[in-house]
Every structure is written in C-alpha cells, then in structure tokens.
Amino acid sequence: MVSREDLLVQRCKRGETGAFDELVQLYEKKVYNLAFRLSGNREDAYDLAQEAFVRVYNAIRDFRGQSSFSTWLYRVVTNVCLDQLRSRARHPVTSLDEPLSTEKGELPRQVTDGALDPEEEIERLELKAAVQKGINSLKEEYRTIIVLRDIQDLPYEDIADILNLSLGTVKSRLNRARLALRSILSDMELFREDDVRRAGISR
Template sequence: MEYNEKDIIEKCKLGDNNAFEILIKNYDKKVYNMIYRIMGNKEDALDLTQEVFIKVYKGISTFRGDSSFSTWLYRLATNTCFDENRKKKNKKTHSLDKPIETEYGEFKRDLRDDTYNPDEMLIKKEIQNLVQKAISMLPEEQRVMIVLRDIQGFTYKEISEILQCSMGTVKSRISRGRLALKNILESLEEPFFKNYV
C-alpha cells in the first residue's frame, strides 16, 4: 500500500483508526527518539510519545495543512517535552531521581550485553551514553537545537518552523549549543577528543 500522507490525514480526520495506525507507524520511531534525546530517559520518552500521538488523534481535525504535517507533529512533540520539563521543575525530587535510575538501568543492560559483544561495541555504547549525558546537561533551549539539528537532521528552516522562532535565533542557539556541548564533553573525565585531534 502506497503511503499518501494527505489521504491518510483526511481519513484520520474522519476517525479511521487504520489510517491513524499507519500514520503512527510512519512517525513513531522518529518522535520517540527525538523525545528520548530531549528528555534523556526512555520511560518518560515512551509515555510522552504515547501522549503526543493521543494529542495528534484528538487534534488532527484542527490541523489545516498550513504547515506540513511533520512540522506540526514535531512542534506538538517538542511542546509536550517542554510541558513535561516544566512540570518536573515543580516536583524536583522526581527530576533528580529519574535520570539516575535510567542511567543505572542502561548500564545494567550494557553489562549483560558485553558477554557476547566485542570490545569496540562496548566502547561505542559507553561513548554514546556519555554523549547523551552531556546533552542532558545542556539548557533546554540549546538541547532541543542539538537534538533537532545534529541528531534528527532538520534544516535550519525546518527548525525555525517547528519551534516557531526566527532563523537568527536558530543559528545563535545551535552555535552556542554546540560550543557548550563541546565544553561539557571536554570537561568529562574521558579524554574524548584525543583520538581525533
């Protein structure tokens, strides 16, 4: 079955659940990974991804096609993340506990994996965890930029549409975000850049 987004969206508006399932399958991975990188926590990411798609289901009748559907969807996703972060600020104990728990959980899984994984793989995973940790340390506005630009690969224009801000803002935030991320990675105990410089 050929994927025709316009048709699918029209069907969704009429309440066709099969069409909606196709729509979810098309986007869920991207949304989930994006949310995970912003939130730095897989459990939260799963819940929020679900929340986003439920919001899409409820709000799709209000989607008029002024922007592309993906832009609308990612805007919804980022806003959902911002809302969640705002809530977490209000209950600080949670925000301190949760990342540690997940960090621990992932670490556990890596240990299990290493029995049959080669060393290189292990190093790569460790590096990835550290990069994620560093991203999580960025301020929210810069973190979102790094996620959208460098992880998800959106263009500057797309980012400005998703976040509804000017190109200038996007440029300066990406620039500051990358420099900040570089500084965080440098400050970590692992000598990240030695191999590459």
C-alpha cells in the first residue's frame, strides 16, 4: 500500500514544489520541535529547521525509501542539530538560561485560559524551563535519545534507525540518559516529596 507520505515524496522527486510544500506542512511542527529541544532555544531552532528542510529538498532524489520518510527526515534534523551543537561546544555563544527568560515571555498568553491559579501556572512554566535546562546540560548522546524518546515519543525501532544504533543500545542508552537526567534534576531540587510519593505509588 502506498501511503500519502510516499506519494508526496515521489512527486517531490519529480520536482513538484507543491508536493514539497505539503511535506513541510506535514512535518514542520515535528521538525521545529525536535530542533528546539535539541538546541534549547527558538532562534537556533528556526534556523536549524530551515537548514534541515533545505538539505532534505536537495537530497530527496537520493532517498531510496529504505526507511520511512519521517525517519529519514528526523535523521537529517538530528544531524544538522548535532553538527551545530558540536561547533557550538567549541565556541559557546548562548547562555543556558536563555530558554528560561523566553518561557516567561509567554506567560500572558498562557494565563488567559484561566483554568489554573496564576501562581501554580508560573511554577509550572518554571518547572518546564528547568527541565529543558536539565536536558540541555546532558551530554549530546543522552540529550538526543531523551528528546527522541521521551519528548518526541518515537518508537524504539525508529530511534534505532535514526541514530544508526541497535535496539539494545537504544534501550540501555535511554536508561542511562534518564538516570543522568534524574540526578541533574535532583541536584536542581525539582523533585518534591509528595510528587515522589505519588509517582512511586502509581505505576
């Protein structure tokens, strides 16, 4: 059976711009969010996502369909981001605190739903910012796998494909990554007693 995705890819290979536009439309949110979580800030995410789509467009004729298009796309995005992060590691330019301030910037919009107590809302946003910060301070391979699995919610098989790893490696690395993140978040004192107890009870 030929999926819609495959059809679009075929049309793209024939040079139909409209088909690529549809593909972008389908995946821009995933791509942008993956780039955002990997890079940790929105400006870079924008640039990286654009870069990734450009690479996909240029290379789409070489796409053989050995894996699904989305897997291939994620692999490209991941590589683009990691390349960027590696060069960034040599020349750090962005502060890790940056996401925190931008999260606060979104405060007014989020408050308007009115369902939550404003104080709780602030706390919730700060917690998210702190989690992102924790993820950013993970080493590259741990961050990648956490983002792909626990944020982007991709299946293990796809992750193994994207990262070119065996299934077992993906699982064990994910486990180690979570333990590492746990100790970081613990150092940041993000775990509250009652939450821990609640989390411990339910499985």
